[in-house]
Amino acid sequence: MITISLCMIVKNEERVIARCLDSVKDIVDEIIIVDTGSRDRTKEICKKYTDKIFDFQWMDDFSAARNYSYSKAAKDYILWLDADDIILEEDRAKFKDLKANLDPSVDTVMMKYNVGFDEEGKVTLSYYRERLSKRANNYRWIEPVHEYLEKSGNIINSDICITHRKDGPSSSGRNLSIYEKNIARGMKLSPRGLFYYARELFYNGRYDEAIKYFEEFLDTGLGWAEDNISACHLLANCYDVRKERAKVFKSLIRSFEYDAPRAEICCQLGDYYFENGDYERAISWYKLATKLDKPSDSWGFISHDYYDFIPSIQLCVCYDRLGKTEEAIKYNNKAGEYKPNSPAVLHNKRYFDKILKEREDKNGAE
Template identity: 40%
Template sequence: MPIKNMKTISLCMIVKNESKVLRRCLDSVAHLMDEIIIVDTGSTDNTKKIALEYTDKVYDFEWINDFSAARNFAFSKATKDYIYAPDADEVLNEENQKKFKLLKDALIDDVEIVQMYYVTPSSNNTVQNAKKELRPKLFKRLRTFTWIDPIHETINTTPIIFDSDIEILHYPEGNHSKRDFSIFIDSFKKNKTLSNKILRMYVKELYKCGSDSDFLESQEIFLHFIDNTDCFKEISCALAHSYRILKDDANFFKYALKDFATDACSEMCYEIGLYYKEIKDYSEAIIWFYNCAFEVGPIIDVEISGRLAFYELSKCYQKLYDLSRPRNEEYKKMIDIYKAKGDEFKLPETL
């Protein structure tokens, strides 16, 4: 009986100034790898020195504000069957190291991509709408193509993806959103094009951690794409948000009302609720925050239809309570109900 050959794995990582976390990451995965390739994009600390403790395959790559270019360079240096692509701030704990070893022992040629759960602390979550989400992390280095269908035959271009139960713990040192926003903007200025996927990620990051200035900087980009994109609703929300910041009522309602020409979403109800709260029409704001929480669903950030909507409802009822003479005890009851709902809100485990 033939002996199954265990698959070999190249670790390919891009780094820059990761001296605080790199050793922690490599200690958790190095023993599972058959090759370690580290590409440095301009470190000024001792990142490269630490990398050389684990491998002699450390390369320099000039940073051009493009993660794909750096990762493609790293992948080009790989020689093993599969490529594992971690970031320096990721860790596999002991339980997930065992799962990874079992996966490596059982991996078959047919599998081309392995997804693993990505787990990020809430304080550093810039895009996730769940406590953990599946992401592609292990890739077959060389892909073979086969013909399919007995007639009108074609090449099978759909990869075979395996969803593992491995959990990668993501412990970033800080929030990289400012860096990411600059890359979105730089890419647009260079090419005047962004994919629908990237546009959606841009909106998600803005809603998770963007400042007023970040939203205003995005306005030119979203106006460029608004009439020619599949993520029309997400972009409309971001534009309504930016015009609300500018107190431009005409353009705010121009984009807010576009959402109601199709199916409404929680985020736009939230924007309208904030508009009425800002002009101190708290009763009207409550209607929209209630719709946000209970009548429609989110398309960008699940917390907007949960924790954030509940807290805004509580705040609006607090304003009505403070203004009521005599004090309206029904308002007081609603303050407590929605404050409790906000405190109890938890991200779903997975989507």
């Protein structure tokens, strides 16, 4: 059986750190905590789980902090988690099985990261991360923000999920601030850095600047296909804010240069035609979204609702606008299969029940 070091970087995580460590303490063989400047009870709580707690002076560089935490590890493999991550019971069982049976020739284990959820807790956004890596390979973390672990050799995908359970306010401006401090110091952004800097600009409402950097990123021709597709998706949103409809369309179509169509892109194209009142063409794109398989071997972002619920509910509206009530009801029922308690589904059901009742009454009167 392999041994595992858990390496974490933390700061002011007293609300969530125990929840995280409770979910993993009986899986790992040692816990390394690197604190980057907590002023709350974080370190005090961590002392209940480990005596390997180290201080690290924060320098606006997540990779530097993570690399320091990895330098303290002593076991066969290294696992990383953020303080607001947890491993659910079903995934804990899978993880223990993986630990007992992992072929030592494996260099890195990718695990699904569930980060978005609907009102009922169903996963809406997920992607894979490099979670478990062989210590002897001395892999390094790269990039100061939106860091990633270099990986090579024998890499496998696991069905183990890490669940992100955010608790507390978002620090949406933090990453943007780090990027801009580093740029001011003369740091040249890598292609990946261009993409994530543009994304931070987008999420902070600085659309004109986001467009500039998304375009610069795509023009490098060096981006990962999944990042290219995400850039096209977000670039279209930027142009939509600016009411530049032709550029919205071109950005979405551009995504097809990089890989097979993604459901979120197809739904955006459906929205493009829907907003123009061209319901027939909107229908063709929404239907395509329902027929696509989720990329099974991709490490990129998967927005699950775009493969089923969202296009189904939009098809319902399109067919209703065209006066095709039976088709509209069919797709509302289909949407209900995915989210039976959705307010939109329940509202539509009442709406269609009323239409059908009025139709029956009219036919009865005749």
